[in-house]
Amino acid sequence: MRYxxxxEAIGNTPLVRxxxxxxxxxxxxxxxxxxxxNPFGSVKDRAAWxxxxxxxxxxxxxxxxxxxxSSGNTAKALAVxxxxxxxxxxxVTNRMRVPEIKDLLLLLGAEIEELPGQSECLDPTHTDDPLTLFHQVLSEPGSTYLHTxxxxNARNTEAHALGTGPEIVKDLGGRAPDWFIACVGTAGSSTGVAKVLREHDPEVKVVGLVADKSDFIPGIRTIDEVHEVGLFDPATYDSVAPVTADDAIDGMLTLARRCGILAGPTGGAAYFGTVRHLREADAALTGRKAGEGRKSAVFIVCDRIESYVGYIKQRRPDLFHQPPRKNSTADxxxxxxAAATSVDVAQARKWIAQEQPLVIDLRSPFAYAALHIEGAVNLVDELFGELLRGGMPFSGQRxxxxxxxxxxQSARYAALLTRMGHPDVRSLAGGVIAWRDAGAPLVRD
Known part of the structure; x- marks a missing residue:
């Protein structure tokens, strides 16, 4: 086929049984x-173009x-x-969490600007957050930038309403599937596809998959984060379910090793969440009469495995014939x-005043620089995890x-330190967001 x-090669991707x-x-x-x-390697090619x-x-x-x-596939497609x-x-981002993606962006000639941010994603309601302020400047009328x-941007959703959705219907012989299951990032693909499928069949069930609150899966938001995305509409989904990083990797391995589909963690999460969701429905279909017809379901494989080798190795060293990591939150x-000690903002402030605990802020250096609890030490969570694998990094006396x-995340590390024998470690319930919302003082570098 000539282009x-x-x-022109964006879209018309295969639908594989x-x-x-x-x-x-x-x-x-x-x-x-x-x-x-897609030619640049992901579902984001459609929206970017x-x-x-x-x-x-x-x-x-x-x-x-x-x-x-963006710190992922949208940035990659736009760079090209x-x-x-x-x-x-x-x-522009406040944290590049996948080193291979960062290296690839630099290779493609992109400039990367990491701004301070109070949380891990853009929240337009945080009017004093530098990331939010930058977004507002870019969105002003007459901006000299081409800000996508x-x-x-409704054209994110439109890309899938005009392309991905109709392609699925066409490849299924002019009918919509009974289920459509999608991981939720910007919500563009799930919203656009769902709109088209329901125009063909209002009974289509749409399931949104989000990352478990304590997990990081590239390209997928947590349930708290998706509500900060302008394109996310809860009415799009019949149900929303969490998946863990372990689920994503297990699904990814199944697709790669059993199906020859070299999917990244998002595709793995989509496969795992889809099969888990459909098992009950499949069991309910047992005993149907012959000729009543089979049901169908579609999930999206967003991108490829190669960019996530470091991410996978960190979580599953056994896959690379390396020994299990000691003192890991994964196990x-x-x-x-649930048993880890947590304290609310009022309790934490009283405890800090009376006993001067060592306060460790696990957020990115940029989020820490923007606003943090006075006296807190910044140890980004990945670095803190590495320190713990070598044993207790500080005295148990404090x-x-x-x-x-x-x-x-702080609750998971509190549980791990408790297991390791630390006599008094606590997690701030609700994190920096709760501290800020309570009006407790924060300082900036």
Missing amino acids: DSIT IDPAVHGLHHIDLYAKLEML NMTRPGLSTAVEHGSQVVEL IAGMHGLPFKS DQYF LSADEI PVLLVCPVGE
Whole structure:
């Protein structure tokens, strides 16, 4: 097939049936929409091109810089598109959490600007957050930047309403699937596809998958974070369910080893969450009469495995024939985490005043620089985890208060330190967000 531009190759990705011997569903045909086969490597190629296209000629005329608040696949696609048109591209974020993606962006000629931010993602209600302020400046009328604004730009959703959704219907012979399951990041793909599928069949069930509160899965928001995304509409989804990083990796391994689909963790999470959700429905279909027809379900494989080797190695060293990591939060039980001591803001302030615990802020250096509890020491969570694998990094004689954005990660580390024998370690319930909302003092570097 001949094209005059690489952008013409965006879309029309394969819809591949997953072997029932792999997923174990007896009455439901399961299909993977392989968005990983877009030319720049991900589902974000569609949105990046659709968001950029209207302003490209003006941007080229004025030599404008393309800017997006992204640290992942959207930034990668925009870097390529900007370069093709002789434009510079800047990725703005408060934390690059996947080293391979950062290296790839630099290789593609992107400029990366890491701004201080109070939380791990943009929240437009935080009017004093530097990341939010930057977003407001970019969004002002007359901005000299080509700001694609993926979290609020309707053309993100439109890319999938015009492309991904109709392609699924076409490849299923003109009908919508009975279920559509999607991981939720910007919510553009799930919202756009759901709209089209329900136009064909209002009975389509749409399931949104989000990251478990205490986990990080590249490309997927937690349930708290998705509500900060302008394109997210709870009415789109019949249900929303969490998946863990372990679920994502297990699903990814199944797709790669059993199906030949080299999906990244987001695709793995989509597969795992889809099969888990459909098992009950599949069981309910047992005993149906022959000829009543099979049901169908579709999930999206967002991107490829290669960019996440470091992420996987950190969480599953056994896959690389390396010994298990000592003192890891990965093997904590739910009971251990629930039993970890946590204190609310009032209790924490009283404890700090009376006993001067060591306050450890687990957020990124940029979030810490923006605002933090006075006297807190900044040890980003990955670094803190590495320190703990070598044993107790500080004296057990001094009490410790752990702080993170919303209190989830700090609770896990509090549980781990308790297991390791620390006599008095506590987690700040609700994290820095709760501290701020309570009007407790914060300082900035």
